[in-house]
Amino acid sequence: MKSGAVSPVELTRACLDRIERVEPVLHAFVSVDADGALQTARAAEREITAGRHRGPLHGIPIAIKDNYDTVGVATRNGSQVFADRMPRQDATTWVRLKDAGAVLLGKATMSEAAWGVDFPPVRNPWDVRRNPGLSSGGSGAAVGAGLCFMAMGSDTGGSIRIPAGLSGVVGLKATYGRVPRTGVIPHTWSLDHAGPLTRRVEDAALVLGVIAGHDVNDVGSAEVAVGEYLGDLKRGLHGMRIGLPREHFWDRMETRVETVVRQAVRDLEKAGAQLNQVSIPHMAGALGAILVIEMASVTAWHDKYLKQPDRRGKYTPEVRALMDTGKFIFATDFLKAQRLRRVLVDEVRAAFDGVDVLATPTLPLCAWDVIESHVQIAGQPEHVLHACWRYTYPWNLTGLPALSVPCGFADGLPVGLQLIGRPFDEASILRVGHAYQEATHWHEMRPPDPVGRTV
Amino acid sequence: MTASELAAVAALAGYPLSTAHLEEVAAILAGMMEDIQRLRDLDLPDDVEPIVTFRVEPWA
Numbered sequence: 001m002k003s004g005a006v007s008p009v010e011l012t013r014a015c016l017d018r019i020e021r022v023e024p025v026l027h028a029f030v031s032v033d034a035d036g037a038l039q040t041a042r043a044a045e046r047e048i049t050a051g052r053h054r055g056p057l058h059g060i061p062i063a064i065k066d067n068y069d070t071v072g073v074a075t076r077n078g079s080q081v082f083a084d085r086m087p088r089q090d091a092t093t094w095v096r097l098k099d100a101g102a103v104l105l106g107k108a109t110m111s112e113a114a115w116g117v118d119f120p121p122v123r124n125p126w127d128v129r130r131n132p133g134l135s136s137g138g139s140g141a142a143v144g145a146g147l148c149f150m151a152m153g154s155d156t157g158g159s160i161r162i163p164a165g166l167s168g169v170v171g172l173k174a175t176y177g178r179v180p181r182t183g184v185i186p187h188t189w190s191l192d193h194a195g196p197l198t199r200r201v202e203d204a205a206l207v208l209g210v211i212a213g214h215d216v217n218d219v220g221s222a223e224v225a226v227g228e229y230l231g232d233l234k235r236g237l238h239g240m241r242i243g244l245p246r247e248h249f250w251d252r253m254e255t256r257v258e259t260v261v262r263q264a265v266r267d268l269e270k271a272g273a274q275l276n277q278v279s280i281p282h283m284a285g286a287l288g289a290i291l292v293i294e295m296a297s298v299t300a301w302h303d304k305y306l307k308q309p310d311r312r313g314k315y316t317p318e319v320r321a322l323m324d325t326g327k328f329i330f331a332t333d334f335l336k337a338q339r340l341r342r343v344l345v346d347e348v349r350a351a352f353d354g355v356d357v358l359a360t361p362t363l364p365l366c367a368w369d370v371i372e373s374h375v376q377i378a379g380q381p382e383h384v385l386h387a388c389w390r391y392t393y394p395w396n397l398t399g400l401p402a403l404s405v406p407c408g409f410a411d412g413l414p415v416g417l418q419l420i421g422r423p424f425d426e427a428s429i430l431r432v433g434h435a436y437q438e439a440t441h442w443h444e445m446r447p448p449d450p451v452g453r454t455v
Numbered sequence: 456m457t458a459s460e461l462a463a464v465a466a467l468a469g470y471p472l473s474t475a476h477l478e479e480v481a482a483i484l485a486g487m488m489e490d491i492q493r494l495r496d497l498d499l500p501d502d503v504e505p506i507v508t509f510r511v512e513p514w515a
Contacts, residue, residue, distance in 0.1 A: 282497075287490045288494030291487050307470075317479070320476075321479035322483060324476055325487075333494065333495065335505045338506045340494065341505075342503050342505070343503055
């Protein structure tokens, strides 16, 4: 871009052409603003030609999940309840991306209120009969299918990392408070994170450098200096100590997924990392904690809309029933959950004694068929929503940074490796992830053309 | 857990629901109760405080 070898306008047109071709199959976007994107791309081209290059994101086409406020473009939270919602202020992360010169192609499809299903269902670029993951499914599919170079997602229990793992792309949930939540419609205040999905770890590091940093308008925002994420990437793996949790993270998973992730862990060792077993005893019992925190919080935010008959009727029955249930969560259970969170944070801190990064599978299963609500894992039936977040939600409860990187395929479907770091040590997980990508190249594989494939 | 058992709780919460909607809630709660009970059964040390977001800043 900076040298003029690639034009922002040509790049944007190429993305828009691909979206037009592929979107009828994938449904990764709820809205595409072709005119706006080209206008921004032309402005970027003028600036770059005049020598005013803003940085690596200048002129780069991106997508943003439909729960980020974007002035001039509806932000619907994936829900008919907010069909006419036109935000008056941009989300802080979008302001920072705009200032960096990014070109917004459109808003990515998401699960209804980040909880339900998406309409129509987003399709996985690797197998269009399957789900790309949720709730940032459109973001995962858009990056996986090459419709854009980065997509912003949000993550309350895994909703960046799950679509990253299932769609074969990188997904970064930074430390809670690292990236501002301002202007992202809340799902669960103390669990929500904003972050990018990209093809390469290097791109995720680049984006983090743009979007991270304190925001006075986000009460959870941390006043911690932003790191030099790109500069730290090339330091390699040698001597890095990687912890493998004994409990919870290898329980009840598909054998084909375990085979791929165990190989990925061996590849980390071959690349110079030292592996150690660590223990987080209470993690296996933490599901009740995130359930009560999430359900009470979501209902509390949606309360005023649930009480308006015309709005209430616009929630799908499934999501409305979940939100009604949040009214039946007791304060004593909520506080018990918040006490368990503190115990978990202390246990995880102890687990990091002597290691730099933890490694786990991102998910216990591969992408499932869009019509399935239950799967069989290790001989046990399980609801897909229960299964898909088992290995990701612990890092929302504890707020630690977590990165999913593609680590191979099982029966032609992507598998993700999850790397977890100490608070505000995104640099270490990005460094390990980058070294892994340099050694393995899974991220360079492209899905088959989705056009004409049977859904 | 039945819809009629939950109706009184809904009324107390100021959130009356139809019988059909209460039945849906009952089904969801039934699916969660094992995990919630596991949380309730946990014996945590007395000195563990809940994580609640409240911070007082000095006034300028």
